[in-house]
């Protein structure tokens with residue numbers, strides 16, 4: 643294993659399927675709701691998205707789609723499909739994974 647650097651990954655807390663890489667975190671101290679911490683990821687994998695819906699968030703109404711683990715179906719967060727306020731454009735097409743719903747894999 644000499645010289646091999648494993649990329650730090652996160653998995654679904656329920657089935658440990660790998661869903662995201664630490665390097666893909668855009669924003670670490672994301673607040674996803676009342677006292678709910680989350681990470682904003684540029685991209686995730688092994689997930690499926692649900693229907694797009696307009697949903698009120700702390701920062702206003704955004705169009706989001708729930709993100710589910712592709713293996714066990716657990717809801718892990720959501721993806722921003724549309725933002726109605728330019729100040730939040732950086733969230734567009736990015737995915738929020740709630741901190742307590744993901745676990746560090748082998749690191």
Ligand SMILES: [Zn+2]
Pocket residue numbers: 654655656657658659711712713714715716
């Ligand atoms: Zn899972």
